[in-house]
Amino acid sequence: MVNKAYCNFVKVCQSCGAEIYSGAKICPNCGTRQLKPKTKGKKSRITAALLALLLGGIGAHKFYLGRIFQGLLYLIFSWTLIPGIIALFEFIILIAMSDERFDARYGKPDVQMASKSDNNRFT
Ligand SMILES: [Zn+2]
Numbered sequence: 001m002v003n004k005a006y007c008n009f010v011k012v013c014q015s016c017g018a019e020i021y022s023g024a025k026i027c028p029n030c031g032t033r034q035l036k037p038k039t040k041g042k043k044s045r046i047t048a049a050l051l052a053l054l055l056g057g058i059g060a061h062k063f064y065l066g067r068i069f070q071g072l073l074y075l076i077f078s079w080t081l082i083p084g085i086i087a088l089f090e091f092i093i094l095i096a097m098s099d100e101r102f103d104a105r106y107g108k109p110d111v112q113m114a115s116k117s118d119n120n121r122f123t
Contacts, residue, residue: 045102049094056087061094065106 011022015032026033043065051061059074074083094102 043102043106045094045097045099048102048106049091052087052091052094056091057081057084059083059087061087061090 009022010019011024011034012018013020013027013029013032014034015027016030018027018029020027020029020034024034048061048064051064055061057074058078059071062068062071062074074087077083
């Protein structure tokens with residue numbers, strides 16, 4: 001396991017990917033100004049996993065992750081108990097998934113775009 005306290009003080013530069021102090025406005029490595037992290041839209045992987053485990057049968061984790069349409073399907077078909085079985089698998093996937101993969105899938109769309117434009121840059 002990674003040291004939690006350490007993580008709270010370190011973030012990854014949005015441009016060069018170097019580990020920098022989380023409060024830094026400008027990356028000391030490449031000099032790129034850091035955008036404000038959107039903590040409001042940040043989803044917790046553990047919360048999503050627990051919702052899938054406890055309330056997955058009614059699609060609670062789907063609603064939490066912003067997949068409203070999928071959540072409604074879970075809700076409609078909850079009486080078949082099939083969504084509950086699928087949610088159990090999704091619980092295992094969410095628990096096994098790394099935070100980086102989770103963020104790439106369910107959050108931080110601005111960071112994804114930043115790395116995309118990086119790839120188009122001439123080297
Ligand atoms: Zn940097």
